[in-house]
Amino acid sequence: MVSFESLINRKDTIGVVGLGYVGLPLAVHLSRHFNVVGYDLKSQRINELIAGHDRTMEISQQELTESRVRFTDKPENLSDCRLIIVAVPTPIHQSRIPDLRPLEGASTIVGKYMPEKSCVVFESTVYPGATEQVCVPIMEKESGLLLGKDFTIGYSPERINPGDKVHSIDTITKIVSGSDHETLELLSLVYGKIVHAGIHKATSIKVAEAAKVIENTQRDLNIALMNELAMIFDKMDIDTIEVLEAAGTKWNFLPFRPGLVGGHCIGVDPYYLTYRSESLGYHPEMILAGRRINDGMGKYIAERAVKMLISSGKKVLGARVAILGITFKENVPDLRNTRVVDIIAELKEYGIDVLVHDPIADPEEAEKYYNVELVGKEALSKMDAVIVTVSHRYYVELGISGIAGICQNGLPVILDVKGIFNPAEALERGFIYWRL
DSSP: OOOHHHHHTTSSEEEEEOOSTTHHHHHHHHTTTSEEEEEOSOHHHHHHHHTTOOTTSSSOHHHHHHOOOEEESOGGGGGGEEEEEEOOOOOBOTTSSBOOHHHHHHHHHHHHHOOTTEEEEEOSOOOTTHIIIIIHHHHHHHHOOOBTTTEEEEEOOOOOOTTOSSSOGGGSOEEEEESSHHHHHHHHHHHHTTOSSOEEEOSSHHHHHHHHHHHHHHHHHHHHHHHHHHHHHHHTTOOHHHHHHHHTTSTTOOOOOOOOOOTTTTTTHHHHHHHHHHHTTOOOHHHHHHHHHHHTHHHHHHHHHHHHHHHTTOOSTTOEEEEEOOSSSTTOOOOTTOSHHHHHHHHHHTTOEEEEEOSSSOHHHHHHHHOOOBOOGGGOOSOSEEEEOSOOHHHHHHHHHHHHTTOOSSSOEEEETTOOSOHHHHHHTTOEEEEO
16 A cells, blocks of 8 residues: 655655645645645636635645646546546535535546555544545545555545634644544654644544534534524623623623624534434434524614614615625635525515625625625615625724615614624614614
């Protein structure tokens, strides 16, 4: 089988399949120590990377220019790679069951082109057992090779946090697992070259898969609790953030905040676990309850906006409401599974004219995936209300006075989903203000 010595001496090559938020930083870091081929089926993506542009904003132009990654959209180039790392997305269907098509497609391509005596590692989030039950049979069929005899596999879950320049790939402990002891040691050495925070060796691939899927399930449940508390405190006319700040003075209180839960991890991963759980005959109550709360927050915020329009003496039908931010997270252009669209859809149900602005989101992607037209800042005038849904740096720097300036039809009505601004300042200036 492939050895660490042949990789570190650049006699053998590492391939990275999927060059998104996870795969690209991984490929760039690995290329500092190994020969690396970076494969993505999107030719446009490859051309952009060759030109030094990363639309995900994770890797700078200088880092791309200096990297030694050989970018390609030709899958046959994977035949040069003895260690192949798969980092493709694992989304869910509209029915909220796992969509394994990207993973199955990647397994098919890898199976067709992987050489004998190679190792294939998966980083995509899956339910426990998926790597061995879904990916391996496809690779064996396509390659004619047998696991254990002709190739080995591993699983090392990604822990990339988009937009986070502190918790980067080299500063987060890396979980590794393998189909045998030799593979486990190989992956520990390879990842150990780029991860300075340490390596955790899982006892099995299923353990590593389960560890990954519960990381975000735990966060999802904690945020669901905060969202439920926010709705309770709202009825009591208590500021939720002030309550959390007070409670946070206790040493073991966890600093979670309420908000919209979208993106390709927290709002998705729990469904992989619940899907597998239900297929085994167990209906998970708590996990799905948390998902229902978080998936319902868009509707709740939209209804709160309607009530504020009414209480401020403004009409609802035909009201002009600005939505500031559509990406799933601040300062990243990623639109995947954004729950801002739930607010937009609910407001439109009330006959409200919704204008959506985002300084960094791709207008073509917003139109393609959500049928949402993004407007320029010049279109944001004479609004009845503004909902700040994403704390992009642009909106923080604009300040509450700049946000209020968009509302020129009566008193400014501002809903601050992320709790960016100071309620005391809003009150002092006479704004009608609410934060989640």
